[in-house]
Amino acid sequence: MTITTDLAQKYGKRQFSRRHATSNFETTLTFAAGAAISIYGLLRRDWFGAAFAGGGGYLLYRGVSDIRRPYQGKARVAFTIGKTPQEVYEYVRNPGNWGHSLREPAFELGDGRNVTIRLGGEDGVEFKSQIQITDERPAEYVAWASTDQFLEHRGVVRFKKAAGDRGTEISVAFEYKAPAGSIARSLAALVGLDPEQLVREGLRQIKQLMETGEIPTTTGQPVGARGLRGTAKRVLYHERPAAEMQPQRLAGD
């Protein structure tokens, strides 16, 4: 069984960059060394110093381009849902089913292949993406790829019957090219924008909707005075006002 996720043939140059992004450690080291050598060079105030400053400057330049170089990541996430592969496939294959129900990330289907992914509620970040189903076999797998420049992503969702009475193993393997480097990615992950975690939470919510008909929440519950510390940490707990609650539907409605 071959599952096509590669759009290279179709889109030629639009293949993911082969160059791997550097690690945070490397980038930080390049920066630190660049800064130290430049400062040393400038402080010497002689021709040797100028050479040092030049070298240091190059390292600084490398550091900046490392940060700006697109980060290429891949991840895989799997969940077990207590339904048959056919049921899970049908549920997932119809984003209209879950698109408006998921808390985060929220999906909106436009006309054709356009999909808007919204993170962080109404005032949050929006990514518009064009998605194409590149390969599919009902109740077995669906492969997709994005066709836009900003955030490239592609992957495959697989459905497999789990052993015994455990239901269905749904897995997502995907790769993406984010518009900024690995330091930006780490920062994004801090505020909950890590692609792997977003996919994990999306799958978790599909599982919760399918098994129980609702996504557990505490948004809008009573809370006492949060104070400075508690308010600062709201981001961490994804605490948002009750107004952003969305009505939910039972799986299969």
Added chain:
Amino acid sequence: MKALCWQGKNKVEVERVNDPAILNPRDGIVRITRTAICGSDLHLYDGYIPTMEPGDVLGHEFMGEVVDTGGEVKRVKKGDRVVVPFTIACGQCHFCKHDQWSACDNTNPNAWMMEKMYGYSGSGLFGYSHMMGGYAGGQAQFVRVPFIDVGALTIPEGLEDDKVLFLSDIFPTGYMAAENCDIKPGDVVAIWGCGPVGQFVIRSAFLLGAERVIAIDRFPERLKMARAGGAEIINYEEVEDLIEELKWMTAGRGPDSCIDAVGLEAHGTGVAAAYDYAKERLKLSFDRPTVLRQVIQACKKGGVVSIPGVYGGVLDKIPFGAAFGKGLTFKMGQTQMHRYTERLLKHVQQGEIDPSFVITHRFSLDEAPMAYRMFRDKLAGCIKVVLDPWAGPMAA
């Protein structure tokens, strides 16, 4: 409404907060008639549990009257008197279907936090940190109960609140701790800690057929209550060597099962206890596993170590060689509440146990901050505090 909010280590305050609302279709709202302070609330009070934040509403032992239900609630009706288990379970995931309710997959909105710390997430809990779901608790006048059909135990007419309130946590917790010991005729069960859970362990062990129960503590009033429940008692501060004492009392066999109903804030005596205390003060550890070491050391060959006491982090100097050498079985974890509530309600109805024996103090919700301090410092013989959220000057 009034609610008791955590505001930091050693600081809880009664605040005015919004009334809870139905947030999900399977929610219910309960008007609380009785609530209690649990020993595990003291771990929050003492600042041991991470991801507690100022403003979080406390409390996970409560009961009351259903005043509102969501569109998908079928079994529970408005006006029902219910006791609500402290663990929240969906009833439909693999774990719920296999009677492992406290491992429910679908009730912790912050599952990712617990996954980072423990690998996998357990069920959501009321009023017990964001890591455990961040649900507002029941030391308040009203509470929102998710999946109310699955958890809430409907109480028949004629049973007063005090008799059934503890079906929300400590009675099932004590019972499961005893059941985990797989008690056989002639068994001797040793129990560390005669707080409220310990008291229920003693009585449950006898209900399950234990021959003898040996109860260990240092507070006279707790030991007295243990003796009233039929246990033999040891004040560990008065014996030279606790392990030798237990060996003597069991004629060299050792207790068939040993129960740690103390958990992470153990006191103890001697070098090991001082070491744990120092390490915890230096913030090198959350837990002081003094009792855990003792139960492992004291347990007979092939015996069971049952742990209802709460632990949070990475424990130090655990005599695992002894555990392996003796072939011990370990059983522990958050109580599988939904497995026991019906069964234990029958014991109460048939008059085999009256759980209200453990209550020593009653206060209004307004007095809760004082009650926390009193319970923590074990002042005035305090063993169990029950709160009435509608009594007192601030009553709404």
